[in-house]
Amino acid sequence: MAIVTQEKLDRAYELYQEGRLSRRHFLKYLGLAGASLGLVGAPFGGAIRSAWAAKSIRFDGWGGSVSEAFRKHAFQPFTKATGIKVIDGEFGDMNSYLTRVKASYNTKHISKAKAEKLGASLLWDKSLKGKLGSWEGDFRTNMWYAALHCGQSPNNITDLKAIWAALREQRGLMKKYWSSGAELMSLLANEEIYATVAWSGRVAALQQEGHPIGYLSPKETYSWMEYLFVLKGTDLEVAQKLLNFMLEPAAAIAVAEGQNYPPSLDPSKVALTEKIKKMPAFDPTGKLEGYLFANPSYWNAHQVEWTEKWDRIKAGS
Numbered sequence: 001m002a003i004v005t006q007e008k009l010d011r012a013y014e015l016y017q018e019g020r021l022s023r024r025h026f027l028k029y030l031g032l033a034g035a036s037l038g039l040v041g042a043p044f045g046g047a048i049r050s051a052w053a054a055k056s057i058r059f060d061g062w063g064g065s066v067s068e069a070f071r072k073h074a075f076q077p078f079t080k081a082t083g084i085k086v087i088d089g090e091f092g093d094m095n096s097y098l099t100r101v102k103a104s105y106n107t108k109h110i111s112k113a114k115a116e117k118l119g120a121s122l123l124w125d126k127s128l129k130g131k132l133g134s135w136e137g138d139f140r141t142n143m144w145y146a147a148l149h150c151g152q153s154p155n156n157i158t159d160l161k162a163i164w165a166a167l168r169e170q171r172g173l174m175k176k177y178w179s180s181g182a183e184l185m186s187l188l189a190n191e192e193i194y195a196t197v198a199w200s201g202r203v204a205a206l207q208q209e210g211h212p213i214g215y216l217s218p219k220e221t222y223s224w225m226e227y228l229f230v231l232k233g234t235d236l237e238v239a240q241k242l243l244n245f246m247l248e249p250a251a252a253i254a255v256a257e258g259q260n261y262p263p264s265l266d267p268s269k270v271a272l273t274e275k276i277k278k279m280p281a282f283d284p285t286g287k288l289e290g291y292l293f294a295n296p297s298y299w300n301a302h303q304v305e306w307t308e309k310w311d312r313i314k315a316g317s
Helices: 006-017 023-040 064-082 112-124 139-149 160-171 181-189 200-208 236-247 249-259 296-301 303-314
Strands: 056-061 085-090 102-106 132-135 174-178 195-198 213-215 221-223 291-293
Touching: 056 064, 056 236, 064 085, 064 200, 064 236, 064 249, 112 139, 112 160, 112 195, 132 139, 132 181, 139 160, 139 195, 139 221, 139 303, 160 303, 174 181, 181 195, 181 200, 195 200, 200 213, 236 249, 296 303
Parallel strands: 056 085, 132 174, 132 195, 221 291
Antiparallel strands: 102 195, 102 213
């Protein structure tokens, strides 16, 4: 097997950036680089594994298919290419992070025309009593769609009483407030619920398995882009190398395909795969028109008060 030096790897990276080396061949070369450096024990003074030996970085993620995508398509190739080990774990409390959701529906029981006509109000459709679901862990998600149902701006709620009344009404229609992505998928796949707020990646996974699950993004739907934090005390040089690696289109596209969530790459500037283009939350224009992002100052200022109120309503009071 040919020996891959730092110089050769840098040259391959330059060719990839210039578009003269395909993503597939670049990733294959990264694997070759890691394998050769590991087998020969990195005899070259400038080789990656020698330069970064014994370094590691910790990454905490969502777990499940999302973390598996990062592990397979970003962390393992990164470790092979650099010798830096990525120690990945999971968050202990999902509610402590600002996960965003959108509304979905089951096409066997709800027509596309009906879903598009009702929009967010589909989650208050009395004909679906006992077949509705929502995520129990986030007050924002539930208040957001209640605001749309009531004709209010989620980032500037003017009538809180109407929001709380809508959520109490919705509670009487609910089959289940689910607590995890696995439970969400089970409820949808087994047709225990027909309409619910849902994570688009989980919906995509069910669609790929052949389940007739549709996906609806009503105007001003609750929108989010994932974020990564570098914690105090982290080796910044290593963190920057990992982040730069993950932000490259090759890794970003592979991770997106693995976890079933579109990447943050602009589709008008970067060629994306057919699998990504078929994902429920993919926006082919890259403009995100009709999508609304939460105003952090507004929502964080009311977090304690509104979380307590939501917990009481969810409990039936």
